Amino acid sequence: MKFQTIIEPFRIKTVEPIRQTTPEERRIAIEKAHNNVFLLKARDVLIDLLTDSGTGAMSVYQWAGMMKGDESYAGARSFDVFEKSVRDITGFTHVIPTHQGRAAEHILFHSLVKPGDIVPNNTHFDTTRANVEDAGGIALDLPIKEGTHAQSTHPFKGNMDVMALEETLERHGDRVPVVMMTVTNNSEGGQPVSLENIREVSEICKRYEVPFFIDACRFAENAWLMKTRDASLANRSARSIAQEMFSLADGCTMSAKKDGLANIGGFLAMNSGPLALKCRTRLVLTEGFPTYGGLAGYDLEAIAVGLNEALDEDYLHYRIRSIEYLGEKLLLAGVPIVTPMGGHALYLDAKRMLPHIPQREFPAWALSLVLYVEGGIRAAEIGSVMFGRRPDGSEKPADLELVRLAFPRRVYTQSHVDYVAEVVIHVNSMASRIRGVKIVEAPPVLRHFTAHMAPAHGRLLA
Numbered sequence: 001m002k003f004q005t006i007i008e009p010f011r012i013k014t015v016e017p018i019r020q021t022t023p024e025e026r027r028i029a030i031e032k033a034h035n036n037v038f039l040l041k042a043r044d045v046l047i048d049l050l051t052d053s054g055t056g057a058m059s060v061y062q063w064a065g066m067m068k069g070d071e072s073y074a075g076a077r078s079f080d081v082f083e084k085s086v087r088d089i090t091g092f093t094h095v096i097p098t099h100q101g102r103a104a105e106h107i108l109f110h111s112l113v114k115p116g117d118i119v120p121n122n123t124h125f126d127t128t129r130a131n132v133e134d135a136g137g138i139a140l141d142l143p144i145k146e147g148t149h150a151q152s153t154h155p156f157k158g159n160m161d162v163m164a165l166e167e168t169l170e171r172h173g174d175r176v177p178v179v180m181m182t183v184t185n186n187s188e189g190g191q192p193v194s195l196e197n198i199r200e201v202s203e204i205c206k207r208y209e210v211p212f213f214i215d216a217c218r219f220a221e222n223a224w225l226m227k228t229r230d231a232s233l234a235n236r237s238a239r240s241i242a243q244e245m246f247s248l249a250d251g252c253t254m255s256a257k258k259d260g261l262a263n264i265g266g267f268l269a270m271n272s273g274p275l276a277l278k279c280r281t282r283l284v285l286t287e288g289f290p291t292y293g294g295l296a297g298y299d300l301e302a303i304a305v306g307l308n309e310a311l312d313e314d315y316l317h318y319r320i321r322s323i324e325y326l327g328e329k330l331l332l333a334g335v336p337i338v339t340p341m342g343g344h345a346l347y348l349d350a351k352r353m354l355p356h357i358p359q360r361e362f363p364a365w366a367l368s369l370v371l372y373v374e375g376g377i378r379a380a381e382i383g384s385v386m387f388g389r390r391p392d393g394s395e396k397p398a399d400l401e402l403v404r405l406a407f408p409r410r411v412y413t414q415s416h417v418d419y420v421a422e423v424v425i426h427v428n429s430m431a432s433r434i435r436g437v438k439i440v441e442a443p444p445v446l447r448h449f450t451a452h453m454a455p456a457h458g459r460l461l462a
């Protein structure tokens with residue numbers, strides 16, 4: 001390549017204004033929101049990095065597809081378009097649309113899991129874990145040990161511990177109805193899984209005759225990270241790598257709000273006819289008729305196009321590079337982050353940035369508040385507010401105190417990323433002034449969404 005600059009591989013046809021606010025306005029807004037960024041009005045946020053789920057920008061081809069949506073109750077043409085697109089990429093025989101990823105999980109686990117069963121996964125995403133447990137199963141995380149170390153530079157930190165998997169199957173094989181693999185490994189920081197690791201897991205599952213399913217939410221980002229971090233795949237297309245990944249499994253669950261580049265949707269796909277019959281029977285009960293499954297015809301069209309656009313290599317290059325670019329700027333300025341950078345988000349390490357704030361005063365939460373007040377940036381705490389409460393009600397600090405900057409797809413440009421870097425570097429420079437926070441009131445489960453918080457020492461900044 002003659003030129004170094006990586007450009008956004010699109011031009012902008014429709015714009016959505018974002019609103020500048022002053023730090024004083026934001027101080028009032030966050031107080032009104034009980035010091036919880038989830039309770040802010042989106043119009044008071046300048047750069048919204050709360051999640052990459054359902055927040056992407058659709059292309060002209062997706063919008064054009066939506067105009068063609070066939071809203072027939074049964075046998076809609078849009079279903080055929082959707083089914084073909086999913087089959088071309090995954091190769092799975094049966095394609096079942098759902099309204100989002102967790103609906104696919106709910107249907108799969110309620111069709112497969114009996115009380116007392118064990119479902120191994122590299123790391124369960126929170127809705128995946130909740131749905132396994134709701135079906136009476138035990139959600140077993142088997143990450144490699146490098147996966148849980150913020151500082152490890154392993155290129156495939158998302159991998160599953162295959163020895164631990166084999167041991168589980170050897171000991172409890174009759175209680176394991178399915179093995180899952182999450183790509184990329186969201187709960188471990190969007191870290192990729194290697195193709196080699198998927199091959200090994202697939203081989204073990206075949207040997208023990210256990211179905212192997214992929215939680216495919218970020219399959220395209222994972223394929224790109226495989227291509228760029230595994231020299232043996234450098235000359236393959238992201239598409240062919242993704243196809244091989246799916247060929248090693250018996251089925252998948254998918255949230256189209258991620259690498260489907262859609263604002264809503266998901267699916268379940270598999271090769272087994274008898275299992276598909278069971279799943280469709282449940283689908284009719286909870287989602288809808290099998291050719292729309294909880295979605296409008298136009299949603300099916302948008303996803304059909306989005307799945308293919310997510311595999312476009314100019315797009316993937318820009319996508320992964322934007323996050324690396326931000327990470328490199330922050331590392332250069334000495335900001336502590338999780339490395340290597342993952343696929344969809346960058347994680348600030350609040351334990352290292354704010355060593356003076358004890359974990360019982362939620363350093364990552366405090367950091368999320370300061371990022372908002374100083375720069376209008378909204379990002380999610382992944383720390384002890386989210387994970388620090390035991391089922392018996394006692395507190396146990398989380399392993400890591402992180403703030404996740406998750407990037408919506410095709411939404412922000414390089415100048416937005418430059419602005420984010422400037423704000424984070426500024427906040428890092430005032431780290432010693434940042435004080436801890438306390439919980440005022442919070443529900444017992446998923447408390448981060450609605451908790452009311454307050455500065456632990458009167459003010460957020462010393």
Ligand SMILES: *Cc1c(COP(=O)(O)O)cnc(C)c1O
Pocket residue numbers: 053100101102103125127128182186215217254255256257258265266
């Ligand atoms: C988002 C996500 C899900 C759930 O999908 P929804 O569309 O939010 O219901 C499941 N697994 C992983 C890894 C995810 O990132």
